[in-house]
Amino acid sequence: MDRLLIHASEGSMTTGEPGRARSDRSPWNWLLVLPIVLPLLTFLFNADEPRLLGFPLFYWLQIAFIIVGVGCTTIVYRMTK
């Protein structure tokens, strides 16, 4: 890792803010964990009832997770750009 840090401090490339290395770290990134974990928890959705518009829970809830995914990635993008 030392070697990498030396590279960064040398500023081998001229980039936006001099002296401060760019990074993709942000506390907002933790929000991405939610849509990764939710669809993998089968106990949340592995049932027929309750139904929504005729859809068993298994189907409508997993489709609803798409909205969670879009929401989380959009927020992270907006807050970190």
Add this chain to the structure above:
Amino acid sequence: MNANVTELVVFALLFLAVSVMGFVAAKWRRPENIESLHEWGLGGRNFGSWITWFLVGGDLYTAYTFVAVPALVFGAGALGFYALPYTVVVYPLVFLVLARMWSVSHVHGFVTPADFVRARFGSPTLALIIAITGLVATMPYIALQLVGIEAVLKTMGITGHLPIIIAFAILAAYTYQSGLRAPALIAFVKDTLIYIVILAAVIYIPAKLGGWGSIFDLAKAKFAASPAPGDGITLNANNQLQYVTLAFGSALALFLYPHSLTGVLASKNRGVIKRNMAALPAYSFLLGLIALLGFMAIAAGTKGVVGANGKVDNNTIIPALFDQMFPDWFAGVAYAAIGIGALVPAAIMSIAAANLFTRNIYREYLRKDATDAEEARVSKLVSLVVKVGAVLCILLLDPQFSIDLQLIGGVIILQTLPSVGLGLYTRWFHKGGLIAGWVAGMSAGIWMLYMVPNPANGKAHFGGSAFGLSNLGIDTKMTIYAGFLALAVNLIVAALGTLVFRALKVADGPDVTSREDYFADEGDPKVKDLDLAASH
């Protein structure tokens, strides 16, 4: 027979229209000189958010999606719905990873994942392994696209392999001429057609079948009556682990495929990629609806077309459902959507495979001083060879279990994750450890796939990717996705190998990337003419 003529005419007209587009695409966003991989292979590396959305969407959601996922739902029920959580998980998972991959590739001019590994770990051998893995995983995936076209043609009453050979010859010709610009332009038509067809299907067909509630009830009754233990409209105790590991493992694998990365590297900046990670799930919604077509086919009592071997071809279930439900002209549109849906990914996959050969085999081992123009020439020729290979795959293998071919490819490509995916974050692994991990993961993966029987077609081996934990001496009927377990073996061996090689002080390769490279954006300086061959 008249019905088939209407369908066929609509299908043929749309197919011809996109073929013309494919050739015209060479003039679209025309560069001064198309004779380099950055132009022919990556469309000039300058696509904005919209083009990327259509291109990557058209690339990832293939004819296989249209045909095999609902066929699996038709046959097994809930388990086939794994495709939905798979594509929900994948975008937040790779949101940061792909931005890094784009940046480092932008700075160094990488065209393939193996280019990155070559520069990062300084090992031609490891890069070759990554390239070959990509090639082997992509070939059956291209073949799978042919299965999609074939399913449609069969439903229209056209048999024999000649039409597919003709379709692929046209595809090969315009990919040769226009490169990535061809699928990028055609993707607009493909995705638009697919959205129209699926939205029409999910409104029109349930109305004819008495509503969604009754569709699910009929499916439930069918699975209750069937003797197979793993089916149903929900999961059971034995296949939940399989469902979760298959969804998660497939998500990990998706952007390791060379063709997925091709679409990503063709975009013009990091923002395009991040915006698309938020916008691509629109296709996941579509995919969920497509999967449910399998239940509609159950409710409608759809019968697949009987193939040449006398067995029902499950891949024809969805085309048969369209034939049964839609007016002929619209069924033709739906078939064209599937057919064109096969062309876009097949073109991108063959370009990606050709680039792998050119950059990581030809240039690395055969012609170290190959010029840009020579690289483009080699890639164009190899893209033709790859398509011939895919056609041979279909002529020689049993196409009914196309989804299994793709699943085997997924197990294989997952073994590149430590080098390509984790390599973007850490240089901790030793090149020798990564090679050892790959060997162990591949061996474990292939052995596990070998141990999977498929009762549906009586095959004793390579019948799918659901590996029974009982094979490991555990007393259970639970199954797990073979790729997931193989990746675990790979990671453990790579980590242990790294410790051993470090302890023995075995020389590691040089890393020519620097930390800043992973965050570079459009307009930042590039390392011109990075000579992969020069650093020994």
